Amino acid sequence: xFLFVIFITTIAYVFGKANGYGLxxxxxxxxxxxxMSLGSxxxxxxxxxxxxxAKPVKKADYPELYRIVENLSIGDGLPMPKVCVLxxxxxxxxxxxxxxxxxxxxxxxxxxxxxxxxxxxxxxAHELSHIKNFDxxxxxxxxxxxxxxxxLADFFMRSLWFRGSDxxxxxxxxxxxxxxxxxxxxxxxxxxxxxxxVSRKREFLADASGALLTRYPDGLASxxxxxxxxxxxxxxxxxxxxxxxxxxxxxxxxxxxxxxSLFNTHPPMEERIKLLxxx
Amino acid sequence: xxxxxIIAIVLLLIVVFYVWGLYNKLxxxxxxxKEAFSGIDVQLKRRTDLIPNLVESVKGYAxxxxxxxxxxxxxxxxxxxxxxxxQKAESDxxxxxxxxxxxxxxxxxxxxxxxxxFKQLQDELSDTESKIAYARQFYNTxxxxxxxxxxxxxxxxxxxxxxxxxxxxxxxxxxxxKNVKVSF
Numbered sequence: 194x195f196l197f198v199i200f201i202t203t204i205a206y207v208f209g210k211a212n213g214y215g216l217x218x219x220x221x222x223x224x225x226x227x228x229m230s231l232g233s234x235x236x237x238x239x240x241x242x243x244x245x246x247a248k249p250v251k252k253a254d255y256p257e258l259y260r261i262v263e264n265l266s267i268g269d270g271l272p273m274p275k276v277c278v279l280x281x282x283x284x285x286x287x288x289x290x291x292x293x294x295x296x297x298x299x300x301x302x303x304x305x306x307x308x309x310x311x312x313x314x315x316x317x318a319h320e321l322s323h324i325k326n327f328d329x330x331x332x333x334x335x336x337x338x339x340x341x342x343x344x345l346a347d348f349f350m351r352s353l354w355f356r357g358s359d360x361x362x363x364x365x366x367x368x369x370x371x372x373x374x375x376x377x378x379x380x381x382x383x384x385x386x387x388x389x390x391v392s393r394k395r396e397f398l399a400d401a402s403g404a405l406l407t408r409y410p411d412g413l414a415s416x417x418x419x420x421x422x423x424x425x426x427x428x429x430x431x432x433x434x435x436x437x438x439x440x441x442x443x444x445x446x447x448x449x450x451x452x453x454s455l456f457n458t459h460p461p462m463e464e465r466i467k468l469l470x471x472x
Numbered sequence: 473x474x475x476x477x478i479i480a481i482v483l484l485l486i487v488v489f490y491v492w493g494l495y496n497k498l499x500x501x502x503x504x505x506k507e508a509f510s511g512i513d514v515q516l517k518r519r520t521d522l523i524p525n526l527v528e529s530v531k532g533y534a535x536x537x538x539x540x541x542x543x544x545x546x547x548x549x550x551x552x553x554x555x556x557x558x559q560k561a562e563s564d565x566x567x568x569x570x571x572x573x574x575x576x577x578x579x580x581x582x583x584x585x586x587x588x589x590f591k592q593l594q595d596e597l598s599d600t601e602s603k604i605a606y607a608r609q610f611y612n613t614x615x616x617x618x619x620x621x622x623x624x625x626x627x628x629x630x631x632x633x634x635x636x637x638x639x640x641x642x643x644x645x646x647x648x649x650k651n652v653k654v655s656f
Contacts, residue, residue, distance in 0.1 A: 260599055267515070268606035270508060
């Protein structure tokens with residue numbers, strides 16, 4: 194995250210210098226990006242439920258699932274989140290919510306069919322840890338920063354069209370303009386890569402926090418093995434919601450090639466399982 | 473103001489903020505521990521509330537197992553009277569032992585085993601025991617973090633200054649963890 198902020202500050206500085214408008218420019222971009230992201234963060238629980246089609250369930254419908262979530266939230270001292278089930282044969286789970294008071298945890302019917310109790314506990318502990326670690330907030334901030342960079346780059350490119358009579362601002366700005374154009378092209382990509390790196394780190398963190406909660410990392414490890422073995426994608430997942438799931442909902446091979454693996458929202462399964470088994 | 477004076481003031485401010493932060497961390501820790509302890513109490517109460525029903529339903533089929541009922545009732549009152557974490561942990565263990573005997577005895581009465589009421593109570597009791605285990609874990613985690621801060625430096629120095637003391641873990645002594653003998 195720190196790296197991300199340094200990156201943003203550099204961008205804002207370069208763009209500011211290049212066209213002499215300074216920081217007011219950056220301020221507007223930040224506000225636009227902020228409003229967009231904060232809206233989705235604040236209503237993340239209802240938004241995600243609406244887009245994926247997950248339905249809240251009562252204790253009577255899925256007593257074992259409900260009890261596991263209840264017990265785990267006692268173990269972490271958190272208020273109990275809403276429990277939802279998504280009718281989909283692909284085994285997966287996600288959690289969202291702006292803070293523990295508004296948490297939502299969801300599992301697919303495919304997951305419930307395949308996992309035994311300790312594996313289910315491992316998965317739910319991982320999801321609960323996402324809520325506990327305020328990961329939605331972290332990813333929302335990251336999204337704001339990415340949006341900020343993209344808008345800033347956009348502003349900058351547009352401002353180049355209107356340079357016209359401003360030639361007396363001085364030739365010294367020339368070099369910054371060139372750097373600025375290069376940055377404007379690659380910075381949105383770099384920002385996205387940094388956001389994905391943050392997402393992967395938070396997945397590892399949730400794995401570790403979940404294992405700490407259950408005191409049984411093997412449960413989550415064997416659950417991940419079972420999930421990885423199923424090749425079907427989750428039908429209602431989209432690019433916007435992909436990072437919320439415990440495993441990449443689009444399945445397909447985890448690309449090992451270094452460059453494309455930078456674009457994964459989740460760390461490779463084998464690495465996650467290896468780390469858990471070694472705990 | 474000369475540079476050395478400014479540096480001295482900045483260092484002093486750093487120390488002040490650090491002590492302030494540490495004090496708050498310890499104070500917050502204490503509040504969390506209290507909350508976690510009452511969390512355990514909530515689950516213990518659930519359990520003690522379930523027991524009279526359980527004893528009644530077993531009595532319906534196995535009236536003459538008086539010893540077992542007495543043990544369970546005694547252990548239950550002991551738990552309700554217990555105060556400190558250590559006492560509660562001990563009486564909780566005793567109650568678990570007494571309940572084990574009760575369930576072992578109920579194996580001899582197939583009609584009891586089949587009764588819906590009994591099965592449901594058994595389920596709820598075992599769920600309550602899971603909840604107690606998690607509540608204990610949460611409490612002990614908080615106590616561990618708090619005690620660790622107090623034991624490390626400079627927490628130990630400041631802790632003494634401000635009167636923070638180490639808290640008890642929720643656990644029973646080693647001797648009490650003998651296996652409960654089940655006799656028929």
